[in-house]
Amino acid sequence: MSDSLDRSTKINLLKEPVVKRLCEVLDKSSTKGWRKLGEIVGSDRRFKVSSDDMEMCSLKVLELEGSPSLMLLRLMGERGCTTGHLMDYLQTLGNSEALQCLKPPALQILIQPQSVAIICGHNLRLSCHGVGKSPVQYQWFKSKEEVPNSFSPDLVISPVQLKDAGFYICRVNCGDAFEFSQWAQVDVLNADMCYAGQSYHSLDGRLKLVIQPQSQQLHVGEDLLLECGAVGRPIPRYQWHRNGVPIPNATKRKLTIAHVMQEQQGRYRCEISGTSERMWTNEVDVVIDDIYAIGGGSNEFFLNNIPEQLYATDKVALLIGNLSYQNHPQLKAPMVDVYDLTNLLRQLNFKVVSLLDLTESEMRNAVDEFLLLLHKGVYGLLYYAGHGYENYGNSFMVPVDAPNPYRSANCLCVQSILKLMQEKETDLNVFLLDMCRKRNIHDDSTPNIVLRVTANIVFGYATCQDAEAFELSSTGFTNGVFVKFLKKRLLDDEKITVVLDRVAEDMGQFDATKGKQALEIRSSLSERRALTDPILPGDSADLAQAHSRQWAKAHELPESMCLNFDCGAQIKLGFAAEFSNVLVIYTHIVKKPTDMSFCQAHVTDFSQDLDVDPKLMNRETPEETGIYLLSSSLPQHCLYTRLSSLQKLREELVFTVCLQGTFTAMDDDHPIHWTKSVNIGKPLIARLDLHRAMRRNSCLQTCLMPHSPSHSPCHSPGPEHRHHLYHGSHQAQDYNRLFPQHRYLDIGDPQGAVGGCGDFYCDNLSQCRYEPTYSSGGLSSSPGRLSIPIETTDDIEELQTVFINSLQLQPQ
Numbered sequence: 143m144s145d146s147l148d149r150s151t152k153i154n155l156l157k158e159p160v161v162k163r164l165c166e167v168l169d170k171s172s173t174k175g176w177r178k179l180g181e182i183v184g185s186d187r188r189f190k191v192s193s194d195d196m197e198m199c200s201l202k203v204l205e206l207e208g209s210p211s212l213m214l215l216r217l218m219g220e221r222g223c224t225t226g227h228l229m230d231y232l233q234t235l236g237n238s239e240a241l242q243c244l245k246p247p248a249l250q251i252l253i254q255p256q257s258v259a260i261i262c263g264h265n266l267r268l269s270c271h272g273v274g275k276s277p278v279q280y281q282w283f284k285s286k287e288e289v290p291n292s293f294s295p296d297l298v299i300s301p302v303q304l305k306d307a308g309f310y311i312c313r314v315n316c317g318d319a320f321e322f323s324q325w326a327q328v329d330v331l332n333a334d335m336c337y338a339g340q341s342y343h344s345l346d347g348r349l350k351l352v353i354q355p356q357s358q359q360l361h362v363g364e365d366l367l368l369e370c371g372a373v374g375r376p377i378p379r380y381q382w383h384r385n386g387v388p389i390p391n392a393t394k395r396k397l398t399i400a401h402v403m404q405e406q407q408g409r410y411r412c413e414i415s416g417t418s419e420r421m422w423t424n425e426v427d428v429v430i431d432d433i434y435a436i437g438g439g440s441n442e443f444f445l446n447n448i449p450e451q452l453y454a455t456d457k458v459a460l461l462i463g464n465l466s467y468q469n470h471p472q473l474k475a476p477m478v479d480v481y482d483l484t485n486l487l488r489q490l491n492f493k494v495v496s497l498l499d500l501t502e503s504e505m506r507n508a509v510d511e512f513l514l515l516l517h518k519g520v521y522g523l524l525y526y527a528g529h530g531y532e533n534y535g536n537s538f539m540v541p542v543d544a545p546n547p548y549r550s551a552n553c554l555c556v557q558s559i560l561k562l563m564q565e566k567e568t569d570l571n572v573f574l575l576d577m578c579r580k581r582n583i584h585d586d587s588t589p590n591i592v593l594r595v596t597a598n599i600v601f602g603y604a605t606c607q608d609a610e611a612f613e614l615s616s617t618g619f620t621n622g623v624f625v626k627f628l629k630k631r632l633l634d635d636e637k638i639t640v641v642l643d644r645v646a647e648d649m650g651q652f653d654a655t656k657g658k659q660a661l662e663i664r665s666s667l668s669e670r671r672a673l674t675d676p677i678l679p680g681d682s683a684d685l686a687q688a689h690s691r692q693w694a695k696a697h698e699l700p701e702s703m704c705l706n707f708d709c710g711a712q713i714k715l716g717f718a719a720e721f722s723n724v725l726v727i728y729t730h731i732v733k734k735p736t737d738m739s740f741c742q743a744h745v746t747d748f749s750q751d752l753d754v755d756p757k758l759m760n761r762e763t764p765e766e767t768g769i770y771l772l773s774s775s776l777p778q779h780c781l782y783t784r785l786s787s788l789q790k791l792r793e794e795l796v797f798t799v800c801l802q803g804t805f806t807a808m809d810d811d812h813p814i815h816w817t818k819s820v821n822i823g824k825p826l827i828a829r830l831d832l833h834r835a836m837r838r839n840s841c842l843q844t845c846l847m848p849h850s851p852s853h854s855p856c857h858s859p860g861p862e863h864r865h866h867l868y869h870g871s872h873q874a875q876d877y878n879r880l881f882p883q884h885r886y887l888d889i890g891d892p893q894g895a896v897g898g899c900g901d902f903y904c905d906n907l908s909q910c911r912y913e914p915t916y917s918s919g920g921l922s923s924s925p926g927r928l929s930i931p932i933e934t935t936d937d938i939e940e941l942q943t944v945f946i947n948s949l950q951l952q953p954q
Contacts, residue, residue, distance in 0.1 A: 168214075257327040265299070266328060267297070270295055310326045370414070452672075456677060463477055464499055504541070506554065526577060532579040538550060538554065549585040578605065579607050579610075580609070596666065600638050696827045718775070725825050730779055742803070796819060799817065
């Protein structure tokens with residue numbers, strides 16, 4: 143391990159924990175703090191800090207949790223200050239505590255133990271690996287008690303027993319330094335209760351249902367106990383339902399209801415979910431007899447007269463963000479918008495496919511795959527962010543390879559997609575279109591689409607007809623105007639039109655977009671359908687399972703692997719998904735020979751289909767390779783590579799892991815190289831072969847025929863699509879009407895419109911469009927967002943409060 147961070151690293155790429163510690167030290171010091179540091183930097187011509195800059199930093203103390211030091215470091219980072227410069231300034235300042243913040247700890251844990259559910263009698267293995275400046279030692283704990291003879295990085299219990307269930311943690315020592323791993327929960331299932339019939343497997347075998355709940359008949363006042371169980375890593379999540387409705391706080395394997403009442407009888411089942419899949423237990427009857435009822439009575443009447451709860455047989459969402467246009471202005475916000483909506487929709491149990499930068503054929507095939515997931519009773523949602531236009535009531539989405547100018551034959555028509563969704567007998571069709579709706583003067587086609595009259599359609603347009611949609615102006619990550627407000631309301635348990643109406647009202651309070659962009663809602667929805675409605679599979683259970691497998695194909699991550707090289711070094715190769723077509727690969731050294739002075743592993747030789755820029759591969763920080771949204775969720779001290787456009791991959795992904803190292807006994811410093819070839823198959827969306835130009839029996843083949851998404855005729859709104867404009871505080875009178883509202887930008891004026899139609903619109907874009915600067919690392923002002931979920935439970939949180947005060951747990 144080196145004694146300090148890379149001196150050439152820009153300070154705006156420092157990790158957030160490093161920046162936080164450094165700011166705490168500088169903020170609290172009165173003689174060697176941020177003011178003195180600013181004076182030292184101010185005397186350096188390269189990064190001169192003016193008195194106005196220092197006054198701006200001092201005002202940060204007036205803000206809640208404001209930090210003058212953080213403001214100063216941001217200013218220095220914007221002017222090119224590196225870690226080396228900062229260390230020199232801190233040396234001059236004489237603040238050794240601040241200087242120590244820039245040095246890595248003497249001990250780091252690279253591999254954390256993972257929670258797991260396992261069947262009694264099987265073998266349990268928990269792993270924790272740390273590295274330090276000297277050999278490290280390990281000691282495992284179960285809760286607060288030491289596990290006897292557990293001095294290895296791997297804790298193996300063979301065979302595991304019911305008594306071994308609990309919470310485990312590992313202490314890693316290196317000299318006087320020590321660190322604790324994160325907690326790992328071990329759930330041991332009783333083999334005697336395991337379901338003997340057919341069990342359900344995920345495609346990768348990680349999640350398996352082994353215990354089914356059993357029907358029960360109880361008397362009023364008795365206790366109800368229902369139990370189910372699945373094995374997998376990480377530990378599965380549970381949500382019990384009664385009569386199709388989620389039971390609040392019923393999120394454990396065992397559902398216990400003390401002193402049941404008659405109104406608690408009904409049909410119970412549990413939803414079990416893993417990292418990328420979901421399954422259901424059998425549905426069982428719980429009958430509760432009233433022992434005081436004369437004649438006993440019958441429960442049949444109660445069970446048959448449960449108040450109707452609207453539900454979906456499944457929920458499916460396709461999110462497309464086009465930003466890297468070949469012949470039109472580039473966009474920035476779609477990437478952040480798609481990422482944020484993906485995380486929110488997953489919380490609502492949607493199967494989400496999120497894709498960036500699709501060509502025309504890739505968009506058609508993506509929609510084709512989306513349609514394959516739909517069947518009777520499904521809630522289907524399509525979100526699109528990118529360039530677009532509207533002619534004669536038809537909305538067109540523009541692919542990244544569209545020519546300039548483009549016409550309907552080069553684009554996808556939303557109304558044609560709606561027609562195909564209607565043929566699937568879905569219960570709810572939601573379209574959220576974050577694009578411009580200006581008229582395309584180059585497209586004079588006026589065909590006609592005949593849609594069925596169904597009371598289940600909702601359109602949420604980011605802007606009104608013949609108007610533009612805008613991105614936000616910011617130095618960091620920002621959403622487009624529409625999603626900025628939509629994400630605050632999306633999880634509300636309200637009818638979807640009510641949610642969009644509230645979004646319109648929120649946007650109407652923002653002055654920067656008044657008169658420029660206003661939300662428009664078109665709806666024929668007659669029932670109180672909400673995105674929060676529960677999922678209850680219908681009669682076509684086999685079809686639903688087939689669709690789940692189809693969706694899971696697009697979300698299979700390669701398994702992490704350890705590679706052993708002849709020199710004795712061991713490399714961990716890990717993977718993460720930023721989007722359905724963006725894969726992150728990271729490598730780090732798990733073990734190296736004691737006589738090896740330098741060791742580094744990088745990946746190379748990728749398929750030419752992916753067009754990977756070598757300059758952006760194997761970087762020391764995620765941000766350097768373009769991984770902004772997942773950076774906080776990835777392990778540290780790795781080399782990172784981001785592979786985008788996986789939909790273009792035609793063959794299995796084969797690449798080379800190259801290890802280079804030097805030994806202390808070597809006379810020269812030239813490194814020795816070792817290589818291993820790795821084949822991870824077709825990861826994520828690559829399995830669906832969206833690169834194909836045309837599909838057999840594809841519903842999108844007829845691109846130049848009526849009713850096809852690429853050649854869409856005009857849709858004339860009927861009585862079910864009445865329009866109503868209102869402003870200010872007027873309340874909606876009819877959710878089948880149109881609800882445009884004004885909205886504003888949170889930073890500056892609207893700078894760039896999302897959309898356009900060929901050269902007739904590009905001049906306007908070039909004049910008004912804002913090109914945001916993406917800041918990264920610990921100094922970015924990016925908004926709070928959901929990252930890849932890190933498992934936690936109430937039990938673990940409670941355990942943390944009663945364990946040793948000096949525990950250092952991984953942030954959740």
